Amino acid sequence: MKTYHHLSEFERLNNAVVTIGTFDGVHYGHQKIIKRLCELAKTTGGESVILTFFPHPRLIIDPENKDLKMINTIDEKADILARLGVDHLIITPFTRDFSNLSPAEYIKNILVDTIGVKQLIVGYDHRFGKDRKGGMPELKEMAKNYNYKIEMIPEQDINDVAVSSTKVRNALLNGEVALAAQYLGYNFSLHGRVIKGDKIGRTIGFPTANIFIGETYKLIPSDGIYAVTVDMSGQTFKGMAYIGQRPTINGMTRNIEVNIFDFNQEIYGQDITMTFLEFLRHDVKFTGLEALKLQLQQDKEDTLAYFNKM
Known part of the structure; x- marks a missing residue:
């Protein structure tokens, strides 16, 4: 896996299969997305790309919140993603300027012009752009202009409980490390x-x-x-x-x-x-x-x- 610490380091691909997110914990639900990402890249002759952010967006948007802690360090996250078979990992700094991109600017400037997206895989609740105003409707509308395909991964359940990074954090903060392992898959x-x-x-x-x-x-x-x-x-x-x-x-x-x-x-x-x-x-x-x-x-x-x- 090739790792980049800024979008400016990345050379645009001809056939990028992309997913985006913080992926804190790289839990069971995240792994479903990443598995599909790698499968799709292989079957289409593309290259799998994960765009993630460091520090966590909430630490920039709400700097006074000292309570948010991460399940993985950035190095731990990169190690897990490499083991899952990802081709490219872009760890871009999440800044105020980045957070102020409109959904349209985010799609054109980042996904299309910088990465070269041809296939985009996102979770059911993916939000992006200024004030998190972007979602599936914006992605579908812009896909008509920029000729990329979208695939949505539905919510994943374990024991009838939806998996999320928040649930993993809460399990760990309660000492329930065995339950956290079920959510994480490790x-x-x-x-x-x-x-x-x-x-x-x-x-x-x-x-x-x-x-x-x-x-x-x-x-x-x-x-x-x-x-x-x-x-x-x-x-x-x-x-x-x-x-x-x-x-x-x-x-x-x-x-x-x-x-x-x-x-x-x-x-x-x-x-x-x-x-x-x-x-x-x-x-x-x-x-x-x-x-x-x-x-x-x-x-x-x-x-x-x-x-x-x-």
Whole structure:
């Protein structure tokens, strides 16, 4: 897959099969669109193109909203799209000027003149242009002038629940990582760098790697204990992750830590990926470190029992 970080880097194609969207999470519904995109490109002799935006449009249109977090970092999204077989990924900056394009300008200047669209695939609720005034009627009307075809992908359901990025975010914020995985079609993960902590875990027999997530816009699941796998340096380990403020020791900041099973190496400065498989329990305050130690022993047993059932 070829990746472009601005529309100006892209050379217009003769037969572009295009879809557009933020695709946060690249969830089950998104994957249906992308699968169809790649199929159509193959059968028509075209090339598949995804136009996406970074930062997320809502972060530009509503900059005061600090609550919106992304399921994927931009690099995670690109990796997933590459694995799905997309030919071209355009990651264009979403700016005020871009948001002020009228629907007609958006179609002509971006889709037709810059990308060379011949086939356009969009989700049932696709909106575009200034104030999101553009939709399927505008796309169909302009198709008469610019000779491109349109295909709409209907809403996708899992267990009779419509899939959306919002539903994925809500599941993760509630700690429901297994439900989020059903929506996504893969397990949610966090990628970060191991930094030094205060080493309290070592004193009770549960040393943890403290993880720093560099992308501040990345969504962090609900506080609690999770069964996870940990990938680093080409190896995969089992473990249990903790997210929370460590109330037992009156912690003041939210920490992300992981106890890696059967592992005792120093890994400060290394990048690791934690993949979340199962929520085990909520974060609670214990009477002291001894009570916390007893609970962590139970947490480890519960985590191992989960892995044994897989």
